[in-house]
Amino acid sequence: MHKKALVLFSGGQDSATCLAWALDRYEQVETIGFDYGQRHRVELDCRITVLQNLRDAFPHWAARLGQDHLLDLGLLGQISETALTADKVITFEQSGLPNTFVPGRNLIFFTFAAAVAYRRGISVLVGGMCETDYSGYPDCRDDTLKSLQVTLGLGLDQRLVIETPLMWLDKSQTWVMAKSLGGPGLVEIIRRDTHSCYVGDHSTLHAWGYGCGKCPACELRAKGFDAFARAVI
Ligand code: ZN
Secondary structure, eight states: OOOOOEOOOOSSHHHHHHHHHHHHHHHHHEEEESSSOOOTTTTHHHHHHHHHHHHHOOHHHTTEEEEEEEEEOOOHHHHHHTTSSSSSOBOOTTTTTTTOOTHHHHHHHHHHHHHHHHHTTTTEEEOOOSSSOOOOOGGGHHHHHHHHHHHHHHTTOOEEEEEOOOTTHHHHHHHHHHHHHHHHHHHHHHHHBBBBOTTOOOOOETTTEOSSSSSHHHHHHHHHHHHHHHOOO
């Protein structure tokens, strides 16, 4: 029944792994990304590289990989003054959330993705949200996304499934999933070609990928890759 999927593909480790997961399962897979004035806009360039390298390295996936959609959501940068969209130091706020939290971001992303999916005859949306070792963003929670699935399905009067294959995995288990889906070749594409660093530092390639090595996204990625590499050895 559900043969076509639209993957929310930012250019980071998690969404690249989700893209491989979807390519392994669905007959047709399209991708969607958002330009919202993020400081780490370099991830948008990484999207193109990852898509091309996946096509080259995995011909059976290339046959399934369809259109890529890039939406301009600059208004999200206008309405939120956060460390993800403005040149601010990353700190924790009184709410307990880091100031990289862009309020409503995933709700907006999924709503626009659903509109594109509707037009394209796609019934599955795939996102790399995770509740295991995350920053506490409330719009990454399983309950939020299950509720959104119901809301979008009702609002479009069409059955819509939101799949979040990483929801209960930690970052090292996400690398394990990548390896099981595409072997060392996929692990290397994700390590070398994706971008997770919040401040957009893409100057140094570490063992775990590019990044500043200090922001919360880099710390999580480095810790996860280290645990994965030690387990593999
Ligand atoms: Zn960083």
